[in-house]
Amino acid sequence: MRFSVPALAVVFQLIVNTCAGAADNRAALVIGNSSYKNAPGLATPANDAEDVAAALTGLGFDVILRRDGSADDLRAALGEFSDKAAKADIALVYFAGYSVNPGVDGYLIPVDARLATSSSYSTEAVPLRAVWSGVAKARKLGLVVLDALRGHPFAKLERQDRADPAGASGSSETFRNVLVFFAAEPGKISEDKISEDRTSGDGAARNSPFAAAILKYLAEPDLEINFLFRKVRDDVRSSTQQKQTPYMYGQLSRDKVFLNAVKQAYLSDPSVAQPCDELTAAPDGPTRVAEARSIAIVKVETVVDAITACTDAVRRFPAVDRFHYQLGRAQFAKRDYASALASYKKAFELGNTRALYALGTMYDDGTGVGWDPSLARFYYEIAAKINFAPAIVRLGLQNERGAGGPKDLAKAHALFRQAADLSDPGAINKLGEFAEKGWTGARNLKQARAFYEKSAAMGDPAGMVNLARCQANGIGGRKDVPGAKLLLAKAAEAGSLEASDILSHVQRPKRR
Template sequence: MRFLACALLILLPQIAAASDRVALVIGMSDYRTVVDLDNTANDARDIGDTLTGIGFEVTTVIDAGGAELRDALDAFAFRSETADLALIYFAGHGVEVQGQNFLIPVDADVRSNRDIQRQSISLDMLLAAVDGARVMRVVILDSCRDNPFGDALELASLEETDEMTEDNRGIGSSAGTGLAPPAPDRGTMVAFAAKDGEKALDGTGDNSPFAIALMDAMPRPELEISLMFRQVRDDVLEMTGNQQEPHTYGSLSGTPFYLAGASGSGVGIGAEDRRVAWASLQPDQEERLATLAGQGDTRSMLGLAYIHLNTADPRHDPETAQRLLEEAAAAGSAEAQFELARMLEQGVGATRDVERALALYRRAAEQGFPDALNDLAFFHYQGEHGLSRDVPRALDLFRQAADARHPEAMFNVAALIDDGVIEGRGAEDAARYLYRALRSGNAEVYEILSERPEMFKPDTRRALQRELRRYALYDGAIDGDFGPGTQRGIARAFGDVPS
């Protein structure tokens, strides 16, 4: 019975503890073994000032060696877990080696591709550092460079030559393929100063064209982030006479987000508020969204659908919303498949069709969409919608959703482990899921662990205390008693109290 009560959490939205934005801004200019870059330090400082001016908590790192940069990334990764948005900006030399992108610290002694791999910071490391943010993750590279030296890169090739110009941030000649296209997870955006395979310009003034465009667009209030980066692209193309075209990669969630804030909405918007959040979009941006939707952009289709699903808005039009979701779902959008499934399951704004809804839930789950995994798990556990009760299948789906960081699924898996339902898992596993659910910012999980911790067994409570101690959030006794010290640790893990 306890699990069934907890399972009701599945139907509740995630609520962040606080709406905040953190940024790590990195500028590499004074290189020891490769040609220096003129504007990268300026770019980093100015981007950092711009982000600070719009409310970001900014850490700026200039001309760092590899060890210092890795320490900064580790600290930022922990801080990111209680932020709505985590953003990293890197200006400096970057190269592609064997399909991976590497960013070069100033102390790298680069004589071969192997040196690059061993001494540099990979794009994957930057993505890991922002990965824990609750709503959105952004990595911006003003370092789209190439590695034209194959597997026998020599130091002499990296020295400044006649082919290097003051307005080119590349290493070596202009030949080569630039950075490789990344494939970030859903909810993560990677922005390159130049498309993969192309090179970025350092600029002839104090800043690169890309940095100038970013500094102009970032402070603009009520400019949704996807449209903001499209504006940056257009501005850079204009400034460079079409020589440089920035590009973004990734699949953003259907939550609208505004770097400089938006009237009528917070910085981070819970899933159940998307209808209201998109409905507050400025008219010119709604027109832009419609244009992009007509060009096949599925996130724009989703945004428009959410507007038409808002019952408090005069544009409320369920039929149009369903048409947009149908189109986006057919194009492969997992979120559109999930939202359309909910409409059909509940018969809200559409004719009820449970069989088709289940098929859409499965399609979204096959793409790893956490909400779909979680809902299907609940249906199988309860035996709902004509499905036979299948506990093993439900547990497998719950684990998949939990491992994809679905907050309610993490809580429910912890409860199932605590009840002994999941074989081969113990109190330490339950505690790890509870800790991650706390870090995700789910208010229901926070409330239960703060006010009703006795619903978990003493072994699980002691294991959670050990988990809090592991991250220096608690230094008291490991006794399973959630007194004031443990409560402070729980609040710190949630983000209510600074760590």
């Protein structure tokens, strides 16, 4: 089965999702501190935060972004974020900048921190445990991502490193649903520079190795979070020549978590556009589920994939009418008429209006079934009652011809008027024919031409042919032979055999 990932990306939401398939509420706080007032400035954190915030926004997170935040700024942002996290399924904090002390008992350093004494931590820095507590409010999972181990910038203070990442008082039992992902393992610092092949053209890196890896793998579809972190770890080790190894602290539940769940979304939610929807959409029609009203034949070159995709959709969602209808369209395109008839009937039983029309056309045209205009009329009449314009037009044609019932031009005209009010170009063209021929009143050539013009402007090939005839002969308005030829060429390009025949006759060399 060949699915186009770019095409699917247009119609699938990039959502945070579990295997159960339910869309989650998501909140994130992203902080990048580069311009420190009392410590050496850092090159990439502001860029890292900006880029990570954009990536998370694209994944559906409600993001709070802070760059070069003071202590008051960060505390206010953390308070705002904590309120959002309490209402979220997944909450995430990303911090790039300085930190002191490793592990979960460390501190995140605002840009205005002085840290002249050991007691300054409580007033000038943000405890990592406060961040941890904020993300822990999320219903399913909290994530803390720290690109912050860049050495001790305040040399006057004694640094108390601990090998235990949980700290002396820390325990994973405190917040069971929280993961902390550190840029480097205990006792190590993160790299500010990356290898030359990963830098920009002028040799300066926009992002840290850790941020660059996160940005790379956040965009990868259907990557479970455990594997995402493993790929980030391996990428960072490679780009820093094994100098830096990220590590993760905490435990996940049994549920798989995806930050960019493309396949997971469509596998579990029929309201999300499926490959079946994409492959059975008309070439010039919309692909969104709510607007997928096309009845055009499936492309021949994609019919096998369409049948496979729609068969799979029917298997997963047997009560969803549109998948049975679209499977029928694909089967019809393959000329498997018996299967198409069965699929259309199933879709009809589930309430699909387009399937009613498709059944009617099969019996009306005698395609794959015995010709039965009376049964066709039965299906058209049901669809017409719920204002499905193509069925109304077909029913009007039956009344005009006397197929499947008595001939009734007045009723046909009323049906064409009904469909025209629904903006059907074919119905508008038929109103022009009735006006030109005077079938339900006096002939009105000017009005007929106006109807043809409107229909042609909407792309109806029959309307183009009729308008070309009027222009060629000066019917209902001025004569315009060059314009008529252009219209015929356009109608022929749209598939009108009548237009092709007329052009062939007009362009045929005259005998001498």
